[in-house]
Amino acid sequence: MENRSLVTIAEHSREKLEHLIQMASEFEKFPNRKLLDGRVVATLFFEPSTRTRLSFETAASRLGARVIGFADPKVTSGTKGETLKDTIMMVSNYADIIVMRHYLEGAARYASEVSPVPIINAGDGANQHPSQTMLDLYSIWKTQGTLDNLQIYLVGDLKYGRTVHSLLTAMRHFHPTFHFIAPQELAMPETWKQYCRDNNIDFVEHQDFNEDTIAGADILYMTRVQKERFADISEYERVKDRYLLKLDMLAKAKENMKILHPLPRVNEIEYSIDDEPHAYYFEQARNGLFAREALICDALGITLDDIRNDKTIIL
Amino acid sequence: MKQKELLVAAIENGTVIDHIPSDKVFQVMSLLNLDNVRSAVTIGYNLKSRAMGTKSIIKIADKFFTDSELAQLAVICQNLTLCIIRDYEIVEKRRIALPEELVGIIRCPNSKCITNNEPMRTRFRVTGQKLTCQYCNNDVELDKVKLL
Ligand SMILES: [Zn+2]
Numbered sequence: 001m002e003n004r005s006l007v008t009i010a011e012h013s014r015e016k017l018e019h020l021i022q023m024a025s026e027f028e029k030f031p032n033r034k035l036l037d038g039r040v041v042a043t044l045f046f047e048p049s050t051r052t053r054l055s056f057e058t059a060a061s062r063l064g065a066r067v068i069g070f071a072d073p074k075v076t077s078g079t080k081g082e083t084l085k086d087t088i089m090m091v092s093n094y095a096d097i098i099v100m101r102h103y104l105e106g107a108a109r110y111a112s113e114v115s116p117v118p119i120i121n122a123g124d125g126a127n128q129h130p131s132q133t134m135l136d137l138y139s140i141w142k143t144q145g146t147l148d149n150l151q152i153y154l155v156g157d158l159k160y161g162r163t164v165h166s167l168l169t170a171m172r173h174f175h176p177t178f179h180f181i182a183p184q185e186l187a188m189p190e191t192w193k194q195y196c197r198d199n200n201i202d203f204v205e206h207q208d209f210n211e212d213t214i215a216g217a218d219i220l221y222m223t224r225v226q227k228e229r230f231a232d233i234s235e236y237e238r239v240k241d242r243y244l245l246k247l248d249m250l251a252k253a254k255e256n257m258k259i260l261h262p263l264p265r266v267n268e269i270e271y272s273i274d275d276e277p278h279a280y281y282f283e284q285a286r287n288g289l290f291a292r293e294a295l296i297c298d299a300l301g302i303t304l305d306d307i308r309n310d311k312t313i314i315l
Numbered sequence: 316m317k318q319k320e321l322l323v324a325a326i327e328n329g330t331v332i333d334h335i336p337s338d339k340v341f342q343v344m345s346l347l348n349l350d351n352v353r354s355a356v357t358i359g360y361n362l363k364s365r366a367m368g369t370k371s372i373i374k375i376a377d378k379f380f381t382d383s384e385l386a387q388l389a390v391i392c393q394n395l396t397l398c399i400i401r402d403y404e405i406v407e408k409r410r411i412a413l414p415e416e417l418v419g420i421i422r423c424p425n426s427k428c429i430t431n432n433e434p435m436r437t438r439f440r441v442t443g444q445k446l447t448c449q450y451c452n453n454d455v456e457l458d459k460v461k462l463l
Contacts, residue, residue: 104427
């Protein structure tokens with residue numbers, strides 16, 4: 001049987017990504033359907049993540065599926081020493097698809113190898129979080145009308161931020177120019193810069209973060225700068241306010257420029273920006289629903305044609 | 316070549332592993348499970364070598380190894396020579412190269428990798444001197460590898 005699991009976005013071609021974006025846009029037109037009537041979606045969260053779980057469970061529910069699973073690893077037998085494989089084999093007897101989040105890196109790849117039903121990776125440690133990347137791509141496509149030839153600015157924690165690394169891999173098909181803006185301790189790692197060179201992705205590193213540096217941006221992707229990432233707290237205190245986006249920094253922004261953030265934010269984006277037309281992070285989170293509807297359907301073998309000819313739409 | 320024949324007796328059929336750094340010879344024996352071999356095993360230890368200073372050689376009679384058994388050896392030393400002997404003749408002679416993928420041979424250095432927390436085989440993709448875990452995507456340099 002063909003393995004339809006989603007482990008990492010890096011395996012997807014340009015055509016596949018465009019296909020998933022088309023599916024998401026169909027779901028945005030009509031999010032409520034009975035397309036998955038009679039199916040069971042399991043959400044196994046070995047590490048709590050309320051935001052991601054609610055988004056997946058809403059996506060499954062709005063398509064008419066039933067949802068089973070657990071939100072808290074403390075109630076599962078994993079803590080009693082059961083292996084991941086045994087848990088997956090047990091749940092695959094009940095569910096048609098498994099959405100899994102795990103604190104160990106590579107857990108999703110392994111689960112996809114042993115599971116008879118498709119696995120969707122909802123985050124495996126510091127490794128991959130493909131549904132976040134899919135909603136980022138959908139948000140970029142929706143706001144810019146294309147994914148090609150964009151100027152994308154990544155700001156904040158570029159060292160540990162897996163979302164920015166996944167975005168690099170997904171955007172490699174679309175000839176972007178990336179701009180890296182980060183404190184030295186959280187700068188884009190050399191291995192990822194080498195990845196860009198190997199994949200013909202242009203990138204520019206900036207020292208400053210002000211209205212002039214970001215004037216050319218189509219997308220301004222903000223991330224959290226977390227205190228616990230710093231070995232030296234005084235270094236954190238020194239740089240923490242330098243990577244905050246303030247209202248007056250938008251003075252020279254291009255009209256089409258949109259601000260994205262994987263959320264939750266701490267103080268990276270001044271609250272007065274929320275009402276600006278450039279602010280897009282709340283819509284971005286909403287797009288997560290349509291992106292996840294698309295990912296669940298794709299993993300179950302439902303095609304774009306099936307979705308376009310769907311007779312189960314609830315108006 | 317003549318002198319080597321004098322130091323280590325020739326075999327009729329079997330496998331010869333040559334150019335083993337002498338400090339690796341016991342590791343090679345253990346990776347090939349030679350303590351479970353019933354046929355004759357001849358070891359030439361600390362032999363003079365023009366290229367290596369000293370080297371060791373192992374001859375195993377009536378025994379032929381699989382590619383994956385040999386692949387483990389390529390992880391610990393890169394310039395081993397393999398000779399297959401039939402009727403006292405060398406019918407095949409080649410360097411033991413690293414395969415493209417190492418399955419169940421080395422440990423992932425990342426303690427948060429699933430392979431270190433689940434009873435399963437590790438898988439590494441080999442690119443030059445760099446090995447990449449197929450589960451957590453971490454890289455490990457060949458000279459820092461730990462065998463399982
Ligand atoms: Zn690993």
